[in-house]
Amino acid sequence: MRPGAKVDLASIDTRSHDGAPGGKEETEATFPELIARLEELQERLWAEREQSLLIVLQAMDAGGKDGTIKHLFRGLNPAGSRVASFQAPTEIELTHDFLWRVHQVAPRRGETVVFNRSHYEDVLIVRVHNLVPETVWRPRYQHIVAFEETLAAASAHVVKVFLHISKEEQAQRFRDRLEDPTKRWKFRLGDVEERKRWDDYQAAYTEAIERTSTKHAPWYIVPADRKWYRNWAVSQIVLETLEAMNPQYPPLTDDLTGVEIV
Ligand code: ATP
Numbered sequence: 001m002r003p004g005a006k007v008d009l010a011s012i013d014t015r016s017h018d019g020a021p022g023g024k025e026e027t028e029a030t031f032p033e034l035i036a037r038l039e040e041l042q043e044r045l046w047a048e049r050e051q052s053l054l055i056v057l058q059a060m061d062a063g064g065k066d067g068t069i070k071h072l073f074r075g076l077n078p079a080g081s082r083v084a085s086f087q088a089p090t091e092i093e094l095t096h097d098f099l100w101r102v103h104q105v106a107p108r109r110g111e112t113v114v115f116n117r118s119h120y121e122d123v124l125i126v127r128v129h130n131l132v133p134e135t136v137w138r139p140r141y142q143h144i145v146a147f148e149e150t151l152a153a154a155s156a157h158v159v160k161v162f163l164h165i166s167k168e169e170q171a172q173r174f175r176d177r178l179e180d181p182t183k184r185w186k187f188r189l190g191d192v193e194e195r196k197r198w199d200d201y202q203a204a205y206t207e208a209i210e211r212t213s214t215k216h217a218p219w220y221i222v223p224a225d226r227k228w229y230r231n232w233a234v235s236q237i238v239l240e241t242l243e244a245m246n247p248q249y250p251p252l253t254d255d256l257t258g259v260e261i262v
């Protein structure tokens with residue numbers, strides 16, 4: 001999303017496979033190569049220790065955040081990478097400003113960090129459920145832009161991804177979770193209640209994306225009904241970001257000429 005552009009989620013086809021190298025099989029056949037390139041660039045980023053990468057993942061329930069993370073980490077070495085997941089704030093967290101818990105787990109130089117949900121919940125669920133008055137959540141768009149600018153000024157590259165699924169796809173995934181004993185643990189009764197507020201969430205996402213897509217921290221809306229496309233698109237976004245960052249192995253600090261291993 002270009003900064004300042006209008007967002008119309010309903011007009012974006014959640015089953016699209018725009019830009020993919022082909023259908024499911026052809027696209028998945030490119031994964032080993034994609035993963036190998038990701039691996040190499042992330043290792044260089046970690047070795048360089050100059051820049052960092054933050055990938056913010058947001059989605060409706062069952063939108064595929066977990067599956068995306070699993071896929072991405074096929075190309076990320078756990079040394080130098082990690083996931084930070086955000087649940088409802090604890091009592092202590094609530095006694096601080098909303099960014100306090102977020103800043104603590106932001107990437108340090110060299111690191112690649114994926115946020116599974118994020119500070120955006122503070123203008124999403126918080127808005128939809130009126131957890132704080134509008135006079136409190138509305139100024140947060142600006143706080144978020146300034147916060148992400150602060151990270152960028154400290155050499156972080158921030159990319160934000162909204163996994164966009166349809167309401168029908170969510171229903172199908174909920175049914176799968178209910179029917180499949182290996183998936184049932186993912187289902188929460190609260191999910192049914194949240195689903196009733198689908199339109200409110202779409203509106204909250206629309207405004208959040210419109211107000212916070214900036215040059216230093218852009219939003220990407222990824223059609224996510226098809227898991228293979230979602231995995232391809234997110235890997236591609238991360239790969240292109242890393243390529244633009246162009247991390248380099250660090251210069252040698254010791255003079256190694258004449259060193260012999262005996
Ligand atoms: P899935 O999408 O697979 O259901 P999940 O991300 O919903 O996974 P859960 O542990 O079920 O994982 O949910 C975390 C919950 O915490 C979400 O409902 C989310 O909205 C909530 N949450 C996160 N941040 C905040 C916040 N700042 N204020 C209130 N609730 C929050």
Ligand code: MG
Pocket residue numbers: 061062188191
């Ligand atoms: Mg959930």
